[in-house]
Amino acid sequence: MRRLLPFLMLWLAAPAAPAGEAGWIPFRLPGKVVLVEATINGRGPFLMIVDSGATETVLTPAAARRAGLKSWSATPDQRKGVAREVAVGAAVLKDLPVFVFDPPQALPLRLDKGIDYAGLLGYTFLAAFTTTLDYPARRLRFDPPDEPHPRTNAAGSQGLPGAVRGVGNAATTGTNAKPKAVAFVLKDHLIHVPGTLNGKGPVTWLLDTGSAEVMVLPGTARRLGLNLVRGGGSPGAPTAFSALDEVAIGDTRISGITAVVGRLAWESPAGATYDGIVGFPFLSNLVVTVNYKERTVLLRRE
Secondary structure, three states, X not given: OOEOOOOOOOOOOOOOOOOOOOOOEEOEOHHHOOEEEEEEOOEEEEEEEEOOOEOOOEEOHHHHHHOOOOEEEEEOOEEEEEEEEEEEOOEEEEEEEEEEOOOHHHHHHHHOOOOOOOEEXXXXXXXXXXXEEEOOOOEEEXXXXXXXXXXXXXXXXXXXXXXXXXXXXXXXXXXXXXXXXXXXXXXXXXXXXXXXXXXXXXXXXXXXXXXXXXXXXXXXXXXXXXXXXXXXOXXXXXXXXXXXXXXXXXXXXXEOEEEEEOOOOOOOOOOOOOOEEEOHHHHOOOEEEEEOOOOEEEEEOO
């Protein structure tokens, strides 16, 4: 099983906002990753990471025991089982295969911040729905893929602000421009979306709600001539950083991002199918709608 949760630089975020409108579920952002409460086999709540960079749904051994999940050996380090029911709000999946292990890349959440996460909601859960994550409002929703999903904020506004520049700011082309859905390619159950970096490209980004960072692979950094600032690190871990002028997907452009330049320790040098990863610094001011059925992602600022 391939697992992607990039290098985390963690700190606690504000508490989850109230859900408000029907269908919306509050989430939290400790460590800049999305966590939401779920029930498993009718038990819980369990705090799960909503992770579009995970190819599977994963439970920690402690969570699997608490949920009464029976499992069997899948690999020397992992077990596998079938959850009779996984539910987040009104979104429910029956007989969902899950892996049972403690994702090592998420351990800082528990060891450094005391967050007792129970696992990951990955592709096998998310792909059953149209998923909308409203980062500014700290809320999400899972809609059936054939039903219309919300495209407005609580006040009903559909327009976007004009181009805004600055640290961590999103920009769109033109005043009141309406965003267009961007088609993505699903490779190994991971979202590969086209874009640019510093106005150059094309660049293939992996959209990862489980990443606290924007990461650029070393080969991409060399190809695009990024200026690097060297940092510490261990073998296979990020060792450099770069201040980016702009990261873009479709009409959405974010400026003022400092990216990690490196390669994930568990990726072989020839194994990457993308040029970089867009995580929290890119997504944090946006409402993100992922439609796995149509293979599109809609990014909007409200």
